[in-house]
Amino acid sequence: MAVGQIIGAGVMSLCGVAIGMTGTGVVLAFVLAAVISCTSLLPAAQVAAACPTTGGTYRYPSRLLGAKAGFFEVMVYILCQITVSMYAITFATYFQDLVPGINLKLVALSILTIIFVTNILGTKNAAIVQKILVIALIAGLGSFILFGLVEVNYNYVFNPDNLFPNGPRAFLTASALLTFSTSGAITIAELGGEAKNPAKDLPIAMIGSTLFVGVLYALISLVASGVLPWEEVADQPLSLVAAEILPRPFFYVFLIGGALGATATTLNATFSWVTKPVMIACEDGWFPKRLANVNHKFGTPHYLILIFYVVGVVPIVLDISLNTIATIGSGLGCVYQAMAPLSAVFLIKKYPQAYQNSKFKLSPKMIPVFAVFAFTLLVVQAILLISDLTAMAAAFSLLYLIFSVILAFVLERKRNIKIPADLDENINSRKMNESKNGGMQDDRN
Numbered sequence: 001m002a003v004g005q006i007i008g009a010g011v012m013s014l015c016g017v018a019i020g021m022t023g024t025g026v027v028l029a030f031v032l033a034a035v036i037s038c039t040s041l042l043p044a045a046q047v048a049a050a051c052p053t054t055g056g057t058y059r060y061p062s063r064l065l066g067a068k069a070g071f072f073e074v075m076v077y078i079l080c081q082i083t084v085s086m087y088a089i090t091f092a093t094y095f096q097d098l099v100p101g102i103n104l105k106l107v108a109l110s111i112l113t114i115i116f117v118t119n120i121l122g123t124k125n126a127a128i129v130q131k132i133l134v135i136a137l138i139a140g141l142g143s144f145i146l147f148g149l150v151e152v153n154y155n156y157v158f159n160p161d162n163l164f165p166n167g168p169r170a171f172l173t174a175s176a177l178l179t180f181s182t183s184g185a186i187t188i189a190e191l192g193g194e195a196k197n198p199a200k201d202l203p204i205a206m207i208g209s210t211l212f213v214g215v216l217y218a219l220i221s222l223v224a225s226g227v228l229p230w231e232e233v234a235d236q237p238l239s240l241v242a243a244e245i246l247p248r249p250f251f252y253v254f255l256i257g258g259a260l261g262a263t264a265t266t267l268n269a270t271f272s273w274v275t276k277p278v279m280i281a282c283e284d285g286w287f288p289k290r291l292a293n294v295n296h297k298f299g300t301p302h303y304l305i306l307i308f309y310v311v312g313v314v315p316i317v318l319d320i321s322l323n324t325i326a327t328i329g330s331g332l333g334c335v336y337q338a339m340a341p342l343s344a345v346f347l348i349k350k351y352p353q354a355y356q357n358s359k360f361k362l363s364p365k366m367i368p369v370f371a372v373f374a375f376t377l378l379v380v381q382a383i384l385l386i387s388d389l390t391a392m393a394a395a396f397s398l399l400y401l402i403f404s405v406i407l408a409f410v411l412e413r414k415r416n417i418k419i420p421a422d423l424d425e426n427i428n429s430r431k432m433n434e435s436k437n438g439g440m441q442d443d444r445n
Contacts, residue, residue: 001269002209003134006184007141007262011217012094012238014181015224020234021174023165024157024225027218033178034214038207040179040374041186042362043344045203048189049360050347051423052198056189057336058277059423062284064343064350067419068408074281075404076336081274083329084312087267088112089322094259097239098252108316111264116309119271121298133265140257141220143250144242148223151245157226165230179381180330181217184266185210186337187273203360275304285415324393331385332397334378341374351423 018026053059057077062070085108092107118129156162164171185206195201224233224241233240242254279301282292295302315325344367348355355361362370386397411417 001272002185002188002205003213003265006182006209006213007137007216007265011181011220012090012259012262014178015217015221015238016233016236016240018174018178019221019225019230021166021177022171023162023230024159025163025165025171026174026178026221026225027157028163029171029174029178030182030217030221031214032175034182034210034217036175036179036377037182037185037214038210039370040183040341040377041206041210043341043367043371043374044186044189045206045360046355046358046362046367047340047344047347048202048206049199050354050358051351052189052195052202053423055276055278055280057187057340059280060343061339062280062419063421063423064346065339067284067412067417068405069339070284070419071281071286071408071411071417072404073336073339074277074286075407076332076401077277078311079400080329080332080336081270081308081311082315082325083333084112084267084270084274084308085315085320086322086325086329087263087270088312088316089325091260091263091267094255094263097255097259105316105319109313111267112309112312112316115264115267115271116305118268120295120300120302120305129268133261133268136257137261137265138257140254140259140261141216143246144238144254144258145216145219145223147247147250148227148241148245149219152223152226154226157222162230176381178217179377182210182214183337186340187269199359271305271308274308275301278304284419285417286411324389327385327389328393328397331382331389332401334382334385335401338375338378338382341371341378345371350421354423 015026018029022029047060047064048056051060058070058074061073088108088111089104091111092104095107096102096104188205188209189202220238223245224238227241227245239255239259242251246254278287279292281287282289291303291307292301293303294300347367348364386394389397
């Protein structure tokens with residue numbers, strides 16, 4: 001799920017942009033971006049390992065920073081999920097390469113509906129579909145790498161004149177841009193309440209998948225910038241190089257498994273976790289509790305999945321530009337993700353036992369350091385993205401943030417919201433179940 005969430009449309013579009021910024025230095029830029037993403041993940045991984053839970057995006061800030069912080073978080077979170085329409089539109093765009101002339105809107109709505117139905121039928125079914133999609137994805141990107149590595153001119157790639165043609169500043173800017181492609185594993189924390197061994201597996205999944213994808217991206221960028229002169233592939237899609245190096249059957253493997261698989265896996269992974277924070281906010285009383293009702297047959301929150309399906313459908317139907325959708329979603333995404341590292345700062349004070357029992361443990365002195373680094377990085381990215389919007393879209397985004405803050409104060413007083421200190425309930429329930437199972441075994445013995 002984490003690998004599928006990270007590998008998305010970003011690498012297909014941003015690789016060429018980064019090559020234009022820093023030439024063959026894009027290889028090192030991807031490596032640096034993965035390291036930055038892993039470092040910024042550490043505070044969230046610490047909280048997820050110490051207090052694995054469902055809906056961590058909302059539950060962590062609401063329990064560690066306060067009720068209003070949690071509501072602000074979930075409001076921003078809801079709006080930025082318009083990115084599901086971006087994944088569907090990107091899928092349709094690549095699909096047009098296979099079937100020229102096909103209606104883009106129809107394809108986008110179709111793939112969105114297929115993924116919606118799959119996730120309505122349960123998390124287990126979604127996970128099975130995700131494994132199949134990731135296999136196809138790795139096959140597509142793997143063919144690009146394997147056929148391309150033998151064609152790379154390594155002396156050309158690592159020539160200093162080609163590594164940093166626009167200077168170190170452009171290289172660092174490219175690395176910052178590429179963090180959008182290497183981030184995404186933080187969302188796997190939303191499934192902490194459903195994982196069998198979350199305290200151990202969540203940090204491994206979050207950090208391991210980010211490093212794995214970082215290496216994969218570095219190899220992809222090595223081929224993308226080292227087969228043809230980097231000036232020719234600057235700001236171009238990967239399909240330009242793929243058509244040059246791949247036999248025709250493998251070109252279709254790349255196009256179907258790599259391009260289509262990258263967007264489909266991200267879309268499917270998103271639907272598997274997207275409802276979790278809102279479910280917990282419903283339980284806390286911010287929204288009507290009936291919205292979080294779970295289907296008895298499939299065990300899925302069908303009303304909430306439907307709501308996020310509609311959130312994805314509306315931008316497609318209204319023909320909102322892909323750039324606007326991506327920028328609003330990514331910019332506001334950085335805002336809500338910035339709350340996770342801040343939450344980690346208060347973990348030891350409010351849940352000392354959970355921290356002590358955590359199998360993944362940062363030192364008390366290093367948690368604030370990593371938290372400040374991650375928070376600063378995300379805020380800077382949010383400012384850069386929102387400032388790049390049109391005046392109307394930027395104003396809408398800022399007004400929405402202000403509205404969310406005001407609504408948090410109003411609803412907390414009107415509904416008398418009381419946030420329980422229950423971050424360790426998942427740990428305690430697991431221990432109780434283990435104790436009961438152990439006792440039953442003793443009785444039988």
